[in-house]
Amino acid sequence: MKDDVKKIKIVIAGPFAAGKTEFIKTVSEIKPVTTERKITHSKEKQKKDTTTVAMDFGKIKIDDKHELYLFGTPGQARFNFMWDILGEGALGVIVLVDSTDPQTFHEARRIINFFQSRYPIPLVVAANKQDLPNAWSPSDIAIALDISEEEGIPVIGISAKNKEDVKKALLLLLQLIESSLKEE
Amino acid sequence: MALTGDLKSFSFADILQVLHSDKKSGVLIVEWKDLTVAYYIKEGEVVLARPVDKVFRVYTDRDFERLLEKLRLNERSLAETIKKFLLPRLDNREGIFSFTQGFIKYPEKVPVYFPAEYIIMEAARRLTLEETERKISDELLVFEKTQDWESKVQRANLTDKERLVLELIDGTNTVKDLLEKSKLDKLTLYRTLYGLLSIGAIRRKKKKVARKPSISLDLLAKLIEKIKKL
Numbered sequence A: 001m002k003d004d005v006k007k008i009k010i011v012i013a014g015p016f017a018a019g020k021t022e023f024i025k026t027v028s029e030i031k032p033v034t035t036e037r038k039i040t041h042s043k044e045k046q047k048k049d050t051t052t053v054a055m056d057f058g059k060i061k062i063d064d065k066h067e068l069y070l071f072g073t074p075g076q077a078r079f080n081f082m083w084d085i086l087g088e089g090a091l092g093v094i095v096l097v098d099s100t101d102p103q104t105f106h107e108a109r110r111i112i113n114f115f116q117s118r119y120p121i122p123l124v125v126a127a128n129k130q131d132l133p134n135a136w137s138p139s140d141i142a143i144a145l146d147i148s149e150e151e152g153i154p155v156i157g158i159s160a161k162n163k164e165d166v167k168k169a170l171l172l173l174l175q176l177i178e179s180s181l182k183e184e
Numbered sequence B: 001m002a003l004t005g006d007l008k009s010f011s012f013a014d015i016l017q018v019l020h021s022d023k024k025s026g027v028l029i030v031e032w033k034d035l036t037v038a039y040y041i042k043e044g045e046v047v048l049a050r051p052v053d054k055v056f057r058v059y060t061d062r063d064f065e066r067l068l069e070k071l072r073l074n075e076r077s078l079a080e081t082i083k084k085f086l087l088p089r090l091d092n093r094e095g096i097f098s099f100t101q102g103f104i105k106y107p108e109k110v111p112v113y114f115p116a117e118y119i120i121m122e123a124a125r126r127l128t129l130e131e132t133e134r135k136i137s138d139e140l141l142v143f144e145k146t147q148d149w150e151s152k153v154q155r156a157n158l159t160d161k162e163r164l165v166l167e168l169i170d171g172t173n174t175v176k177d178l179l180e181k182s183k184l185d186k187l188t189l190y191r192t193l194y195g196l197l198s199i200g201a202i203r204r205k206k207k208k209v210a211r212k213p214s215i216s217l218d219l220l221a222k223l224i225e226k227i228k229k230l
Helices: A020-027 A081-087 A103-118 A138-144 A163-182 B012-021 B055-060 B064-071 B075-085 B116-124 B149-154 B160-168 B175-182 B186-199 B217-229
Strands: A006-013 A036-038 A050-052 A056-063 A066-072 A092-098 A123-128 A155-157 B003-006 B026-032 B036-042 B045-052 B095-101 B143-145 B202-204
Touching (some): A006 A020, A020 A056, A020 A163, A056 B217, A066 B217, A081 A103, A092 A103, A103 A123, A123 A138, A123 A163, A155 A163, B012 B116, B036 B055, B045 B064, B045 B075, B045 B116, B116 B186, B160 B186, B175 B186, B186 B202
Antiparallel strands (some): B026 B036, B036 B045
C-alpha cells in the first residue's frame, strides 16, 4: 500500500537565490515538484526570473517502506511562515547560502536562529556557488554567520549543480543525525 | 578567495569581524561615492587608512615601511589617518568593498591605536534597528560570554549601558529578558548585542536537542548507503 510508506523529511532552507531548487533537482529521483512563479519584484528580478512561492520537493526512495523527502522553503522573508510548517517533524536542515553574495549571509543567520530556537535539530550550512570566482570561502562565511565551534554547525563548500557536492552535504547532515542518535 | 561586497548589506562591523577573527593581513579597499580609501590590515587590525585616486596604485606598494616613507607618515600619524578616513565613515553605507589578502609585507611590529574591537563597537553603535536584526533576529535567542570575553571587552571601550547588558548575559537570559531587565530601548540593546557578538565577547548559546531524531540507526544506515550510491 502506498500509504504505508514512511516519509522522512529534510528541509533545504536558505535565502532568496541561494540555490535550493537546484540542490533538490540535482539529487531527486523524481522530477522535483516546484512552485516557481515569475518574479515581479524588480530588485529580485535582477537575480533570477522565477522563485519558489510555496515549496519545492524532491524524493529519494530508501526502500519499499521508506522515502526521503527534500523540502525546499521559499527564500524571501515574507514566506517565513513556511519554515514553521516544514520544520515540524524534520530530521535536519541544510541552510544554503550564496557564497558570492554577503547579503544572503545575514538572511541565512536569521534562518539558523529560527530553527535553533524552535526546532533544535541537526543543521549544516552549505556555502553554494563555490565554483564562481568571487565566492567567499566556507571558513570566512562561518565567521560572518557567527558560527562558533561550540555551536556544532559545519559549513561546507558546494556547487548545487554538482551531484557529488550535494551528496556530500546530505551525508554530513546524516552523520550529525547519527551522532545525535548515539548521544546518551 | 574573494572578500567583496556592498556596505549596504555588509557593514564595517561585519567586515572587521571577519578580518579580525581570522587575523587576516592585507588591504581592504572601500570605494565610497566621494572617495576611495585603502585600509591596511595587519593581523586583523586596521593600521593605516590611505585615500587613493586610483585603486591600482595600492597594488604597486608592496612594502609597508617603504609606503610610510613615501607618504611621509610616522607611527604617530597612523592614528590620525584612521581618525580622519575611517571613524567618521562608519555610518556611510554608500560604498563597495574588496579585501585582498597578503600581498603587502608588514614589519613585525606596527602600532595599533584603534583596536578592531573598538572600531567594531563604534560601527555597531551606528547600525539601524533593521541592520541589527540581521544578527539579533529572535527574542528567544540566548547568549553566553566566551572564554576570553574580558580581554576583548577591555579593548572595546564599552559604555556604561553596554557594560550593563554584558553583566546580564549569563547563558539563561533571552533577548526578551535582557530588554526587560536592562530597561534599555530596543535599538541600544540590539546594537550592543550585535557589537559584542562581532567582537567575539559573547556567542549564541546552543540549545540542547529537545528530542531524538525520529529515525532508527538501522534506517539511517540504509539512507546513508542510498545517498552514497546516488
